[in-house]
Amino acid sequence: MPVIPDNHFLTDYSQKLKELIFLSHPVNKNDEQIVSISQEISPIDLLVFLAMLKPENQVSFYCENQRKQEAVVAIGAIKSLEVKNERGEMNGRYNRFQQCQNFIEDNQDNIAFEDNLDSQKIPYFFSSFNFLEHSSDNYQAFPQAKIFIPYLQLVKKANNYLVIVNTYHPKKSPELNLIKQYLKQDFSQNILHYYHRFYHSQSTPSRYTLEQSNYHNFTDKVNHSLKAIASDKLTKIVVAHALEIKLEENFNIIKSLTNLRGNHPDCYIFCVGNEKEEYFLGASPERLLSIQDRQLVTDALAGSAPRGKNDYDDSILGENLLNSEKEKREHQFVSDYIFEKLSIMGLSPKRASLQLLKLSNIQHLWTPIYAEIREECNPLEIIAQLHPTPAVAGIPIDIACEEIESYENFDRSLYAAPIGWLDTNGNCEFIVGIRSALIQGNYARLYAGAGIVAGSKPDQELTEIELKFQALLQALV
Incomplete structure (x- = not known):
């Protein structure tokens, strides 16, 4: 991912927004309700969104189909499940899929939706599975299965763009209200302004060794x-x-x-x-x-x-x-x-x-x-x-x-x-x-x-x- 310089503009907008979103934790261990807020925004390239708002060492997901005019980006994991190597387990081929389904069932009722009548049709669970249910490699970049609910996501359908923040900040809390204000402050233009100032100045290496x-x-x-x-x-x-x-x-x-x-x-x-x-x-x-x-x-x-x-x-x-x-x-x-x-x-x-x-x-x-x-x-x-x-x-x-x-x-x-x-x-x-x-x-x-x-x-x-x-x-x- 591009290196993001530390400057006044970043501190005032992108960095503060990321701190509000990605440093959210449950108020107590027994209360893990996720509050999901959404905001329609003006058009923005989802790759720009990913480049500008993904902190280091956070999971991410991106998928785009231009023919269907649909795309989605998910950044960070507010809740997640990883299924490790399953060699030797009974019915391992199906077990990892069932574990991920259990994760969905255990968490879907813990999401409190705000500001979006179509909220249940927004992608909320992002998942990947290895080809085999087990691996002989000592190191795996990705587990046999992973599913997560993101902190931050952007959904595009035709010309409609919806940014969604999933957080543990309680409803009507100062932090949640501040996130809403940030999302409404010309969100796309703020992100694009910074992207054009700094990202395009970076060179891309092209020489490679086989x-x-x-x-x-x-x-x-x-x-x-x-x-x-x-x-x-x-x-x-x-x-x-x-x-x-x-x-x-x-x-x-x-x-x-x-x-x-x-x-x-x-x-x-x-x-x-x-x-x-x-x-x-x-x-x-x-x-x-x-x-x-x-x-x-x-x-x-x-x-x-x-x-x-x-x-x-x-x-x-x-x-x-x-x-x-x-x-x-x-x-x-x-x-x-x-x-x-x-x-x-x-x-x-x-x-x-x-x-x-x-x-x-x-x-x-x-x-x-x-x-x-x-x-x-x-x-x-x-x-x-x-x-x-x-x-x-x-x-x-x-x-x-x-x-x-x-x-x-x-x-x-x-x-x-x-x-x-x-x-x-x-x-x-x-x-x-x-x-x-x-x-x-x-x-x-x-x-x-x-x-x-x-x-x-x-x-x-x-x-x-x-x-x-x-x-x-x-x-x-």
Whole structure:
């Protein structure tokens, strides 16, 4: 994050506001009611909001979808839950999702809403899950599951911007009234004024060193997977690879996200930060689960081809993708899996027709799947059933995950895992953390994967992940 100079303007506005918000504590241990106040503000870039109002060593969450004109930022954790390594626990795959659901149920009645009639439809719970429910790594930047209620958040829907402060300051307290005054004092203009004065003067490093690529290891894993498929051990597996780079200076997270947003306007641009200033960010095309007013939407996304150099080449590549037996077979595994899981839960899903999802540098086979939610079915229960889908793991799921754990020489962390938010009324938006990177200071680990089925060719799969890496590199450096 940018270094914020200490000056009179900052002390008078941003710093004082942050002190009021982030130093809030319960009046006593038995009274942990959170008071939530909201204020409509004039438009402001959510990345500017994040850059200016995030203190050091506070968790953060950012997700933006420009096509839908929706975005959300969450800063700090007034209440949180972390689920650690679950190896050896009974039904670990589902336990972490249930623990997070318990956290929601335990805390949603402790939020007292003020000033907003639609308050229960505001994102209040922000969550991320590692790909596997356990890890063999000694150090993990992110736990197996985390869910938190933020101190400060900003929600954008179309041209409406709402800033929300969650605090332990009691209603009608001087501190709460002072926060309200700050939010009403040309909030956006005050933040933008300081941002333009100082942030743009900082340079961004662009020279990097390739720490590790080892593409031979990737093709070896593909060949191993093809043998497992030929022996009927697997039908499909997603082989991931990690590219490690180092800059001369620390990565500029805000500018990397700005680049991702500019380069990938049709994707979900996201970033999850921990207390140690480590970040997991990317541009994901894949929605795992969206629920709005009991209407569920999820994506079957598998099978890919590059974009053409011109409209004619692009249409040929798209038609070839739609008619490819191998790519359609890979896609069908994912579509059938999601459809079956939702059917087992009694949700009566419906599939749209197979179509192309065209992104800036790649196109995918895409089948949106819809369903109506029953009242007794919560979002995390559905995510527990869906994750991981064959689009990021393989078929059969359990055997594919065992192979991934055995043969990938790195921890996937949040790569290809659920990342998203929930409100207190059953709505949610979760994406799949693909096309992503883990940032730790001046070090980055970039992730990319390819679905392997019968007929896959190692050289073609290598070309696919190199294409994905290149898109990330362009944004990060």
